[in-house]
Amino acid sequence: MSTDTVSFDLADVEFLKKPPEVRLAALAELRRLPGPVFFPEPKVPLVPRGKGFWALVRHADVVEASRTPEVFSSEPTATTSIDTPAYLAKYVGSMINMDDPRHAQIRRVVSRAFSPRMLARMEDQVQTIAEEIVDDLIARGPCDFVPHVAARLPIQVICDMMGIPKEMHERVFDLTNVMLGFTDPEYTGHDPDYSLRHTLPVLVQLVRTGRALYSLAMRLGKERQRTPTDDLTSALVNTNVDGESLTAQEFGSFFLLLVVAGNETTRNAIAHGLNFFTRFPDQRALLLEDFEGRIGTATEEIIRYSSPVKAFRRNVTRDHEMNGHTYRRGDKVMLYYGSANRDEAVFERPDEFDILRNPNPHVAFGGPGPHYCLGAHLARREITVMFRELFTRIPEIRAGEPEYLRSIIIEGVKHLDCDW
Numbered sequence: 001m002s003t004d005t006v007s008f009d010l011a012d013v014e015f016l017k018k019p020p021e022v023r024l025a026a027l028a029e030l031r032r033l034p035g036p037v038f039f040p041e042p043k044v045p046l047v048p049r050g051k052g053f054w055a056l057v058r059h060a061d062v063v064e065a066s067r068t069p070e071v072f073s074s075e076p077t078a079t080t081s082i083d084t085p086a087y088l089a090k091y092v093g094s095m096i097n098m099d100d101p102r103h104a105q106i107r108r109v110v111s112r113a114f115s116p117r118m119l120a121r122m123e124d125q126v127q128t129i130a131e132e133i134v135d136d137l138i139a140r141g142p143c144d145f146v147p148h149v150a151a152r153l154p155i156q157v158i159c160d161m162m163g164i165p166k167e168m169h170e171r172v173f174d175l176t177n178v179m180l181g182f183t184d185p186e187y188t189g190h191d192p193d194y195s196l197r198h199t200l201p202v203l204v205q206l207v208r209t210g211r212a213l214y215s216l217a218m219r220l221g222k223e224r225q226r227t228p229t230d231d232l233t234s235a236l237v238n239t240n241v242d243g244e245s246l247t248a249q250e251f252g253s254f255f256l257l258l259v260v261a262g263n264e265t266t267r268n269a270i271a272h273g274l275n276f277f278t279r280f281p282d283q284r285a286l287l288l289e290d291f292e293g294r295i296g297t298a299t300e301e302i303i304r305y306s307s308p309v310k311a312f313r314r315n316v317t318r319d320h321e322m323n324g325h326t327y328r329r330g331d332k333v334m335l336y337y338g339s340a341n342r343d344e345a346v347f348e349r350p351d352e353f354d355i356l357r358n359p360n361p362h363v364a365f366g367g368p369g370p371h372y373c374l375g376a377h378l379a380r381r382e383i384t385v386m387f388r389e390l391f392t393r394i395p396e397i398r399a400g401e402p403e404y405l406r407s408i409i410i411e412g413v414k415h416l417d418c419d420w
Contacts, residue, residue: 006030010055010334011039011081016183016406024351027339030057035325036333041081045199053081053313053332054325059343059363062335064322065314066367072314072333074371075099080408081313081334085203091210094253096312096371103370105244110254110374112239118232122161122378126385129156134389145399145418147173150270153386154263157378162258163220163231172216176260178209184406186414210256217255218248232258258375264410265308266379270386271402271413272306278399280353287355288391298355299383304362305353307338310411312366337363338411396420 008015008026015023030037040052056062065072077084077097084097095106133152140148151173159169181187182202190201217233224234236251246254277284287294316331327333341362342350365373373379390397397420405412 005033005037009039011042011053013042013183013406016408020404020411024338024342027057027336028342030055031339031343036061039081044082046203047082047085050081050083050332053334054327055336056333057336057339057343058323059340059346059361061323062337062340062363063367065333065335066363066369066371068320069099069370071317071320073099073317074103075315078312078314078371081332087207088203088210090249091207091214091253091256094257095250096257100370106246106250106254107370107374108242109239109244109246110236112235118161118230118235119377122157123381125160126153126157126378126381129153129160130382130385130389133386134393138394142417142419145274145416146267146271146413149386149390149418150274150413150416151263151267153270153382154266154379157382158259158262161232162255163224163229163233164216164259168216172213172259173263175209175213176264178205179213179256179260180264180410181405181407181412181414182206183408184414213256213259214252217252221248221251221255262375262378264412266375266382268308268405268410268412269302269306269379269383271416272308272411273302273383273387274390274397274399274418275402275413275416276302276305276353283353283355284391287387288395291388291391294355295384295387297358297360298387299380300360300362301353301355301357302383303364303379304341304347304357304360306411307341307362307364308411309337309364309366310407310409311336311338335367337366340367394420 006026006029010026015026036054036056038052038054041050043049056065074097077089079097095103095110098106130153133149137143137149155169155173155176159166159172164172177187182205185191188202188205190198190205220233221237224231224237228234228238233255236246236254239245277287283298287298311334314333314335316327316329316333318329320327341347341364344350346361347357365376365379397418400417400419402413403415405414
């Protein structure tokens with residue numbers, strides 16, 4: 001089916017400006033159609049234009065595409081429907097844009113770096129940092145919850161893991177905002193409309209941002225090769241698994257992936273979580289009745305209901321039939337995780353926030369398969385610890401109206417006033 005079937009265009013920057021409930025309603029409309037809809041790609045200056053993509057909006061399709069990488073490939077890119085130009089690929093060509101065998105080799109190296117000792121130390125750090133954040137929040141009083149709480153925890157955890165100096169944390173935070181919020185004028189100073197005049201400055205800023213983070217990675221990596229420490233950067237640049245190690249480019253792009261994805265997704269889940277517990281006070285009451293017994297399912301429901309990553313892409317390697325539709329070699333498909341997580345065929349009352357939901361087979365960390373999120377355990381830990389600290393010490397904390405990020409990748413919250 002073509003976009004003539006529907007009254008909206010998922011690839012249009014104007015669609016990104018609509019509130020979440022409008023975009024979710026559009027995705028629900030797509031789920032009700034008998035087959036997938038094909039959307040054309042926007043014409044972006046200085047970027048080769050592809051023919052378009054199929055939108056995968058059903059849970060079953062997202063799961064099958066995720067677990068069939070030999071058909072639905074992550075190469076050449078697994079991020080946006082628009083092909084990554086060569087001048088950006090150096091900075092964003094991480095393992096999420098790779099298939100096996102190289103993806104598996106890099107994942108083995110990275111997994112070895114996440115040793116049990118390091119994971120235990122990270123869990124202790126999460127607790128300590130969360131306590132400090134709530135100390136500061138109580139001293140500060142009502143404020144913007146995103147920079148002072150939701151964003152501060154994951155950015156500090158990931159920077160401490162990587163050995164990034166404390167004086168650089170705010171700089172890393174600002175750079176990651178640009179990397180994933182490049183379609184939001186608050187972070188770039190430009191409102192892209194796919195014209196050369198407005199889009200060129202954004203592309204230039206993206207390259208500069210990627211280069212700045214990549215340069216930081218290279219500096220740290222060289223220092224750790226000369227003088228190894230016990231941080232993750234040192235482990236990554238010095239680990240060798242069966243003769244395999246990361247190249248400089250692979251380390252640099254994986255560093256970017258960690259500092260960007262490792263803080264953006266978790267901080268947005270935490271911000272959304274406070275918003276949900278404010279909008280649905282009955283669910284807050286349920287959680288506070290038995291926090292330890294219910295925080296596990298509550299965390300999964302926060303992640304499902306918010307779905308911080310909107311969509312990723314796959315590339316069809318051969319003709320393939322899935323759920324009655326034939327995809328052709330060379331087709332692009334976009335996996336809409338937020339839509340899959342509201343699929344009526346899988347979730348009872350999918351549009352309700354229910355912290356007791358069980359089972360909860362959401363795909364917010366990616367579907368089953370080789371690209372399931374490496375940081376899922378850490379994200380769950382951060383969300384759990386943050387809400388334990390907040391609701392133990394400031395149980396009456398409430399959120400104001402969220403201001404949402406305009407992004408093609410992240411379902412983000414830029415600002416969220418809090419009070420108690």
